[in-house]
Amino acid sequence: MKLAKQTIWITGASSGVGEGMATVFHREGANLILSGRREAELERVAADCAGGPGRVTVVPFDITDAVARESAARRVLDEFERIDILVNNAGIGQRSLAKDTSLDVDRRIMEVDFFAPVALTKLVLPRMIEQQGGHLLVTSSVAGKHAVPLHTAYCAAKHALHGYFDTLRVEHLKDNIAVTLLVIAGIRSDVFQHALIGDGSEYGDSDWGDGAGMSAEACAERVVEAIVGREREVVIGIEAALQALALKDKDPEEFIERMAKMMEWMLQGRRMRQGKA
Numbered sequence: 276m277k278l279a280k281q282t283i284w285i286t287g288a289s290s291g292v293g294e295g296m297a298t299v300f301h302r303e304g305a306n307l308i309l310s311g312r313r314e315a316e317l318e319r320v321a322a323d324c325a326g327g328p329g330r331v332t333v334v335p336f337d338i339t340d341a342v343a344r345e346s347a348a349r350r351v352l353d354e355f356e357r358i359d360i361l362v363n364n365a366g367i368g369q370r371s372l373a374k375d376t377s378l379d380v381d382r383r384i385m386e387v388d389f390f391a392p393v394a395l396t397k398l399v400l401p402r403m404i405e406q407q408g409g410h411l412l413v414t415s416s417v418a419g420k421h422a423v424p425l426h427t428a429y430c431a432a433k434h435a436l437h438g439y440f441d442t443l444r445v446e447h448l449k450d451n452i453a454v455t456l457l458v459i460a461g462i463r464s465d466v467f468q469h470a471l472i473g474d475g476s477e478y479g480d481s482d483w484g485d486g487a488g489m490s491a492e493a494c495a496e497r498v499v500e501a502i503v504g505r506e507r508e509v510v511i512g513i514e515a516a517l518q519a520l521a522l523k524d525k526d527p528e529e530f531i532e533r534m535a536k537m538m539e540w541m542l543q544g545r546r547m548r549q550g551k552a
Contacts, residue, residue, distance in 0.1 A: 276304030276328070277503055282355050284308040286338055286395065287365030289316035291464025292414060295491025296362060296498060297324060297331075303499055306330040308351055311365065312337050338365045338391040348398035357406050360502065361399050363392035364414040368470030368478075369429040375473035381428040384471065388432035393439060400447075408451040410502060413440050417460040417516050421523045421530070424538035444507065453505040457498060458520075461488040461513030480545070488513055 283300055287293040288309035301307055301324040309317045314335040321331045334351060336343040351358065367387045371380070396411060403409030418426050419433030437456060444454035470478040494511050501509040510517060523530045 276302075277499055279304030279328070280306065281359040282306045282308070282357050283360040283362060284310065284334075284351060284358055284399070285362040285364055286310045286392070287414070288320060289313045291466060292459065292462055292491050292494055293362075293364045294320050295462075295493075295495040296364065297321075299492055299495035299499060301327045301329055301331065304328050305360075306332075306355075308332050308334055308355070310334045310336060310338070310347065338395060339386050341394070344391070344395060345398065348395065352399075352402055358399055358402055358409065360410040360412060361396065361403075362412040362414070363395060364412075365391065366414060366466075367429075368466045369426050369472075370467070370470045370478040371425060371473035373427040376428065377473060377475065380471050380473060380475050381431075383475065384428040385432050385435075388429065389435045389439075392436070396443070400452075403452050404447070404450050410453045410455065410505070411440065411443070412455050412457060412498070412502070414457045414459065417458060417510075417512070417520050419456070420458060420520055422534055424534055425541060441507075455501050455506055456508045457501070458508060458510045459494060459512050460510075460516030460520075462494045462511070463488045463490055 278300055281304075283305045285293050285296055285300075285307065288297050289311040293311070297307055297309055297320050304327075306329040307324065309321055309331065311317050312335065314333065317333045317335055321333050324331050332354070334347050336347040338344055365387065367384060369376070369380075369384055392413065413436055415436050416429075416433050417423065418430045419437050423430055440454050440456060444452075468477065468479055472478050489512060497509065497511045510520065519530065519533065522533065
């Protein structure tokens with residue numbers, strides 16, 4: 276088993292990519308700490324992992340609540356001698372044009388998708404330095420590599436993750452701490468339904484058909500390879516998203532035009548679903 280006896284703390288573990296990682300990592304022998312806001316869903320994921328070789332512990336908390344975050348970190352660090360891997364996976368999406376999005380929503384997205392994982396990392400990092408090794412995994416997105424319409428604040432947060440954690444990797448090279456950024460796109464999850472629109476309410480819909488995209492478990496299996504290889508960055512997702520990523524560097528003007536067309540397609544699809552077409 277590739278992750279035997281490693282202790283892995285996963286945030287955003289109650290669904291989607293986080294749940295997929297929990298399932299696959301446990302199958303590979305890891306001890307898991309599962310975190311997120313929805314305790315009942317975390318318990319469900321933990322129950323699904325029951326019977327495997329590793330231990331599973333549920334530590335629910337809101338990652339944006341500083342007091343709850345520090346309390347959760349104290350509990351984890353007191354209960355576990357080592358934290359081999361921290362997976363900063365919790366996040367929130369966006370589905371609104373910049374001009375229609377309140378600054379409060381921009382701040383909320385930055386808080387969840389950037390400041391919260393940075394804050395949790397700061398709480399765990401001293402233990403990794405003390406134990407002379409560790410691995411930080413950060414769930415990013417193609418939105419952290421290029422423009423994606425209707426995602427301005429989300430893109431900003433994901434780009435910020437790359438800047439921060441790429442630099443952190445350099446600062447702690449001597450401490451044997453690896454950093455892997457997961458650039459994902461088109462993974463099946465409920466992220467679309469819970470994405471924020473301009474007034475802060477949830478989008479409650481999907482821009483893609485039901486069942487479209489790569490499964491969360493298939494994504495997680497590729498993540499295991501990235502952990503074992505201590506890869507700095509790994510791109511995981513559907514072919515169309517990977518092609519867009521390549522096009523940005525190959526033909527920037529064509530890339531911008533395609534993104535603009537995608538925006539119109541997304542807006543038209545929304546109008547049709549709302550009966551406004």
